[in-house]
Every structure is written in C-alpha cells, then in structure tokens.
Amino acid sequence: MKTDLIVDNVSKHISLTDEETDLFLSLLIEKKLAKRELLHKVGDVCRNSAFVIEGALKGYTIDNAGGEHVLNFAVADWWIADMYSLFSQKPGVLLIEALADSTVLLLSKENQELLYKQNPKFERFFRILVENALVTNQQRLLDNLSLSAEQRYLNFIKKYPFVLNCAPLHSIASYLGITPEFLSKIRRNIAS
Amino acid sequence: MKTDLIVDNVSKHISLTDEETDLFLSLLIEKKLAKRELLHKVGDVCRNSAFVIEGALKGYTIDNAGGEHVLNFAVADWWIADMYSLFSQKPGVLLIEALADSTVLLLSKENQELLYKQNPKFERFFRILVENALVTNQQRLLDNLSLSAEQRYLNFIKKYPFVLNCAPLHSIASYLGITPEFLSKIRRNIAS
DNA sequence: CGCGACGTTGATTTGCCTCAACGATTGTGG
C-alpha cells in the first residue's frame, strides 16, 4: 500500500510518532475504482472518508430535471466524502464517481471516532482539515456571487490546472455553474 | 453576563462539568455593538470568534465596483467570524457589521487554543461546529448551482424566517446572489 | 464497425441586471 502521500498529508498539520503513524495506517483500507465506478450514491449512508492516492473523482447531485451539479473534485492528496451523510449518518445526497481509474484509502467513520478517542491529535487534524475546506467553500461562494463566468473559469484553471487534465469540460462547466455550451464559448474567446 | 445561551449551545455537542463550564465562561468577553458598527474589517487579522447573544450581524465583501456580497448572517445562538483570517491569522477579507444593536461574546484565538490544550472536548466541540458550517455551505453552493432565484428566496424564508425580521431586503438579495430590484419583483410575484 | 460520450457552433430565448425615478421611513443636526 502506497502510504507516503497520506502520511505527508497528515504530517502537514500534526506531527506523529512512529507508533501513531502505524496506528493510523492500520485503520486504512485501500480501494481501487474503475472509471465511472461509484464510491457513494444518493440514499446510502456514507461510512468512509476517502483519501485519493491516484486518479480523480467528482462529487455531484442530480436535480429533478436530470441536470448534474458538481460540488467538488478530488485528485491525488485530497480527501472526499458525502460530508453531510458522513457527519450525520443519514442517507446521503451526493454521488461520488471516479473520473478515471483511481486508488483511494478509506477511513471508516468508526475508525475515525476511534482515532479521536485514542489520541486528540487526530481530532485536531480533522478539525484543521474541515476548517480549510470551509474557507475554500466560502471563497467559492463569494466568487460565484461576485465574478462573471469567464472570471470564474480563469480562476479555476489558475487554482486547479491539474483538474483540467482529468475532468471532462462539461463537469468543469457544471462546477462553475454554467452550461457546457457556454464554457465552450468562453474558451473560444480566451483563445483569441 | 447572559451565559445560558452559549452554555446550551456548547452542551448540544459536548457535555461539560461545572469546572469546565466555568473555565469556558471565564475566557469570554462580552461586547456590545451599535447598529452599523463593525466587528471586523478587511485587512485586519481576526482575533476572535463571536457568539451572538442578541441582535444580528452580517459578514460580507465589497468588490472592485463597490458592490456588496453577503457571505452570511448571524443571529442569536450563532457563531460568526472571518474564518479565513481567524484560522490563518492573515489579514481578513470580510467586513462583519451589526445589522441592529447587538451583544456578542468574544472568544479570542489564544483562548480557543488554550481550551484545545486544556481539554480535548473543546477541540471536539469546535470540530463539530465547523463540520456543520461546512455542510450548510455545501448545500448553499448546490442550491446556487441548481435553483432559480425565486426558489432560493423561498428556501431562504423557510429556513431562516427570523432573518427576514432583522436584515434589510437588499442584504438578503445580496446573500441570494441577486439585485434588490429583482428580489422586489420576485416578492411581488409570490404575493399574487 | 457502430454507438455513445464529448466538445463545439450558431440561432434564438430568457432570467436577471442596469438605470432612472418615485414614495415611505428613519434619523439627525440645527
């Protein structure tokens, strides 16, 4: 199991002894996903956080009219889950799907709670993780309220250039809150 | 100092002994704000979380064109801060302003860190607080991506009816991502 | 090979914005 990435990820916010690292790693399960495979679907209770080792995923909803709305992407070194469902243990509202063949490490809700009990450091780590996610989300909300579609797209490719390589354009359009057709027109304008 | 409200708020997520409650309360500072007074402004480093005892506040940005964009409201029993600045201790991006004469309890960043060190329960409490804020934010993002302005307004008055009483309509319009004029027209349609 | 997913283009429509103007409140200095 490739564990360097996740150990580094955790070590960015808390420092672990060798024993703590071993405990943490012992609670993870590796899972491979084929392109288009679902990690989570609407109505299921989300039992795991997923840390991406390789590949890419998207979290999204489907509205009454069948339209897809992308809440987030996740690539290597990112965490993803249906957080509403994970935190509340109620049926989830998201689909989480692999955009390419991917490998993730799963940490179950029970093991996460176990970590919290065993060592407050882990509670600290996940607090910081969620804090950062919240700030990123707030900034995205403000961007959606204040910027044009073209400015949002330019922000996006500056902030997440690597996502351009693994996510189809219509998913990026959905993430930005516009139609694929309009994104196509934006890209034409920028190119010229 | 009126402390029942905040003790209840904390007790929703963790259970405290009398000593822990006393410690927590001893770290709070009461602050009164007049209508239009700022709790935080752009460029300042945010040094406190604020818990609202009475009144109402809004957190917002001002764009290059002078337009106001409301990120969030806070009424009694809610927490508010420039979270980007609070977490990173870098200069903030938000204005936080009292919509009416208000009373808040301030918990400084240092005291918050002190609580974390003294007792992991508090780290747990704030983790859960941020988790809930994140989920609410994600839902709002999805609503903005998938619903019409009218549907967002109807959602808003259903979810936060009490905010209608204390926030001016142009701030609510800004929160919803529309102009005051258009909100006015939506309200006319709904009334008929 | 043939089908479905993807990205693009053009024509048309629409949800929401801009601008300008108007009463009704609120609040504030003289």
Next chain:
DNA sequence: CCACAATCGTTGAGGCAAATCAACGTCGCG
C-alpha cells in the same frame, strides 16, 4: 421639534449574460 438627507423598498423600460435548442465532427470503446 422641525427640515433635510439618507436609507430603504419598489416600479418600469431597456439591455445583456447565459440558457436552451438543434445540429455536427471527433474520438474512444464494446
């Protein structure tokens, strides 16, 4: 306690950003 200004909510006319609809070429894949 009044006069005047500022804020607030609303209305209508006109405009624009982005959606919708329909069509087409390309590619990867079963």
